[in-house]
Amino acid sequence: MRRTAGLLLLACATFGAVLARADVIGSPPVNDAAIQSAGFPLKLSDFAFFTQPGLQLPGVGVTPYALNTPLWSDGAEKLRFIYLPEGTRMTADGGGLLQFPVGAAIIKTFAFGEGPERRLIETRLLLHRADGWTALPYRWNAEQTDATLALAGGRMDLVTPAGEAISYAIPNKNQCKSCHSKDGEVIPIGPKARNLSAEWLEQMVVAGTLDTVPAGADSLPGWSDHATGPAAPLARAYLDVNCAHCHQPGGGASNSGLDLRWEQSDPHAIGIFKRPVAAGRGAGGHEFSILPGAPDQSILLYRMDSVEPGIAMPEIGKSSVDHEGGAVVRRWILEMEPR
Amino acid sequence: MNRLAPTAMISTAVLLALSAPLAAEIHTIAPGEGAAERLQEALILSAPGDEVVLDAGRFVLTDGLSLDVDGVTVRGAGSALTVLDFTTQQGAGEGLLVTADNVTLRDFAVENPKGDGIKSKGADNIVYYRIRVTWTGGPKAENGAYGIYPVESTGVLVSHSEVSGASDAGIYVGQSSKITVRNSIVTDNVAGIEIENSRDAIVTRNYVTRNTGGILVFDLPGLPVMGGGNVLITNNLVVGNNTANFAPPGNIVAGVPRGTGIMVMANEQVWIEDNVVQDNPTAPFMVVAYTQTFDDARYNPFPREVVIANNVVDDGANDPDFPGGAMLLAAFGGTLPPIMWDGLQQDADTPALLTIPGNPGWSLNLSHQGQSLAEAQPGPLDVPAYGQPWAMDGIGAPAELEARLK
Numbered sequence: 001m002r003r004t005a006g007l008l009l010l011a012c013a014t015f016g017a018v019l020a021r022a023d024v025i026g027s028p029p030v031n032d033a034a035i036q037s038a039g040f041p042l043k044l045s046d047f048a049f050f051t052q053p054g055l056q057l058p059g060v061g062v063t064p065y066a067l068n069t070p071l072w073s074d075g076a077e078k079l080r081f082i083y084l085p086e087g088t089r090m091t092a093d094g095g096g097l098l099q100f101p102v103g104a105a106i107i108k109t110f111a112f113g114e115g116p117e118r119r120l121i122e123t124r125l126l127l128h129r130a131d132g133w134t135a136l137p138y139r140w141n142a143e144q145t146d147a148t149l150a151l152a153g154g155r156m157d158l159v160t161p162a163g164e165a166i167s168y169a170i171p172n173k174n175q176c177k178s179c180h181s182k183d184g185e186v187i188p189i190g191p192k193a194r195n196l197s198a199e200w201l202e203q204m205v206v207a208g209t210l211d212t213v214p215a216g217a218d219s220l221p222g223w224s225d226h227a228t229g230p231a232a233p234l235a236r237a238y239l240d241v242n243c244a245h246c247h248q249p250g251g252g253a254s255n256s257g258l259d260l261r262w263e264q265s266d267p268h269a270i271g272i273f274k275r276p277v278a279a280g281r282g283a284g285g286h287e288f289s290i291l292p293g294a295p296d297q298s299i300l301l302y303r304m305d306s307v308e309p310g311i312a313m314p315e316i317g318k319s320s321v322d323h324e325g326g327a328v329v330r331r332w333i334l335e336m337e338p339r
Numbered sequence: 340m341n342r343l344a345p346t347a348m349i350s351t352a353v354l355l356a357l358s359a360p361l362a363a364e365i366h367t368i369a370p371g372e373g374a375a376e377r378l379q380e381a382l383i384l385s386a387p388g389d390e391v392v393l394d395a396g397r398f399v400l401t402d403g404l405s406l407d408v409d410g411v412t413v414r415g416a417g418s419a420l421t422v423l424d425f426t427t428q429q430g431a432g433e434g435l436l437v438t439a440d441n442v443t444l445r446d447f448a449v450e451n452p453k454g455d456g457i458k459s460k461g462a463d464n465i466v467y468y469r470i471r472v473t474w475t476g477g478p479k480a481e482n483g484a485y486g487i488y489p490v491e492s493t494g495v496l497v498s499h500s501e502v503s504g505a506s507d508a509g510i511y512v513g514q515s516s517k518i519t520v521r522n523s524i525v526t527d528n529v530a531g532i533e534i535e536n537s538r539d540a541i542v543t544r545n546y547v548t549r550n551t552g553g554i555l556v557f558d559l560p561g562l563p564v565m566g567g568g569n570v571l572i573t574n575n576l577v578v579g580n581n582t583a584n585f586a587p588p589g590n591i592v593a594g595v596p597r598g599t600g601i602m603v604m605a606n607e608q609v610w611i612e613d614n615v616v617q618d619n620p621t622a623p624f625m626v627v628a629y630t631q632t633f634d635d636a637r638y639n640p641f642p643r644e645v646v647i648a649n650n651v652v653d654d655g656a657n658d659p660d661f662p663g664g665a666m667l668l669a670a671f672g673g674t675l676p677p678i679m680w681d682g683l684q685q686d687a688d689t690p691a692l693l694t695i696p697g698n699p700g701w702s703l704n705l706s707h708q709g710q711s712l713a714e715a716q717p718g719p720l721d722v723p724a725y726g727q728p729w730a731m732d733g734i735g736a737p738a739e740l741e742a743r744l745k
Contacts, residue, residue: 280484283589310454
């Protein structure tokens with residue numbers, strides 16, 4: 001199946017890159033065998049997802065996408081792509097995760113710095129193999145020409161967009177799974193129809209790479225409004241995207257009983273007057289995950305505002321505090337009627 | 340910038356070469372340069388049946404470790420010799436996280452993790468054998484919550500292990516079933532051993548001392564797994580649990596009085612026999628309903644059929660850690676009798692507590708769940724005698740776990 005020019009244009013528009021069409025037409029195809037066979041290719045270039053890796057210019061079948069409300073990772077810029085093998089398509093499942101064919105890949109590159117100063121740090125892959133999804137982390141070289149498999153993860157000193165010098169953690173392969181898992185299986189978490197724009201979904205349908213734009217699509221608010229938009233939907237979207245992959249039944253933190261999914265409506269389950277279970281010093285001396293009207297007495301915000309292991313939430317994937325996310329959650333708790 | 344890559348890459352290549360599906364392999368890891376990466380890679384690349392062997396020495400770790408491969412054994416040279424040192428940990432909620440089934444952890448130590456020591460979640464049939472988790476600065480609120488922390492698992496054996504300094508529970512088993520915790524030493528924790536929202540558990544032959552509370556059997560509301568019970572507590576040495584409560588406020592164990600021996604909150608059918616319970620100055624035995632308000636229709640806050648049979652107990656509590664303790668002591672002639680009950684039960688046909696007729700105890704005589712202790716009307720204990728033990732076949736860790744210790 002031919003990709004339409006529209007998607008290529010979207011790629012250009014999204015990243016403002018100067019895309020020479022000749023690059024795509026003359027570029028080697030994506031290496032389907034590397035995606036689908038067992039084993040862990042040592043180099044990101046083995047997959048041939050990009051025509052110009054350092055510029056993150058996608059090859060044929062590789063489509064960029066963006067999320068309404070993204071997961072925050074120390075303020076990293078994230079370049080997200082999906083790859084679908086020739087002749088395959090995704091199917092929608094209501095507002096939930098798009099269902100991907102075997103052979104698909106989800107690609108996310110983490111970058112820090114603006115313009116010519118931008119450095120690619122790591123690229124995380126989710127490969128849909130016949131026996132399920134495999135998650136692999138790749139770490140970019142200093143020359144920005146390729147990235148190397150980093151099964152055990154690693155650390156790297158850098159300065160965040162907020163100006164904080166941190167020791168940034170690249171997750172190890174198992175840590176990929178600690179977020180990307182449900183009932184013990186690796187799954188994608190980002191590309192849910194509710195968190196994707198209707199425009200993008202429609203383009204995919206037109207291109208023949210998605211069956212339909214489902215009801216419930218594009219229902220999460222856009223994060224660009226976070227400073228002034230209504231607090232409740234923004235906070236719930238933020239918690240869904242940043243926390244609910246663990247904090248839901250079958251997730252990594254199911255034993256806490258805290259369920260932060262967008263669709264959860266039980267106040268106790270989302271933390272209101274919910275007492276801590278295994279929080280230890282993470283409780284910070286507070287009695288409830290959320291005490292309505294009292295953000296400074298709410299464990300949820302206390303843990304979001306910490307970087308100390310044993311207190312900080314999320315437990316992995318951050319080395320600094322997301323002040324914007326915290327501000328939204330604070331506004332939301334403040335708005336709640338005290339009992 | 341790139342501090343770790345060279346060693347990581349070399350060892351990745353080596354281990355990839357070894358990762359073909361062959362017979363069970365042994366991956367030996369020595370401490371020293373690059374040990375953290377080599378160890379984590381071995382844990383990722385091992386196959387079911389493999390052993391990851393940790394040489395003697397100190398492994399300095401800045402990030403949490405994790406194991407997600409079924410049937411792997413992680414074996415050190417001994418809990419005094421192989422030490423995973425998390426003193427400078429920068430990330431993750433625990434030292435080691437296990438999320439696979441049929442894993443055996445043995446003969447190593449974890450020191451100063453920032454969060455929990457070793458957590459195993461949804462990890463059925465796990466063995467912790469000769470494991471030590473220590474916060475080396477002694478009891479401090481900044482210490483991590485749990486030392487040994489299996490949760491949401493069926494089949495748990497903790498044996499010959501040792502935990503001290505946990506700011507919640509030394510050995511904590513939560514939302515699990517078929518559990519044995521035995522022959523272990525727990526000291527200087529808030530709770531020594533805690534069995535929470537769990538069923539079919541045996542706690543036996545442990546040395547439990549210098550904690551705030553010795554052995555706790557709790558059932559709490561609002562969790563995915565509730566309805567704890569069928570727990571046997573025998574032949575433990577529960578002595579001198581008299582450390583001031585150092586749990587961070589807000590946690591359920593922060594409400595455990597200093598000087599509690601064996602405490603049951605909610606739960607059905609807990610049998611307590613042949614323990615030595617001495618020098619626990621608030622209450623050698625405490626049986627209570629869940630103390631706080633809750634909103635969970637699935638939850639039963641009352642203890643049902645907690646049996647305190649023959650135990651070796653002193654005269655009781657002479658320095659209780661609750662308001663009005665001094666007045667109570669005076670009223671009871673200087674010593675509170677060994678069994679303390681809050682007086683609450685589900686209904687008249689479902690006794691909370693049964694014991695030997697004449698066994699000395701006292702009741703707070705509360706009239707409803709969630710009532711303030713200030714409204715207690717203390718009086719002598721008057722509860723029924725127990726009969727035959729209920730059927731306890733099949734409780735405790737499965738025999739297959741025992742077999743792995745050989």
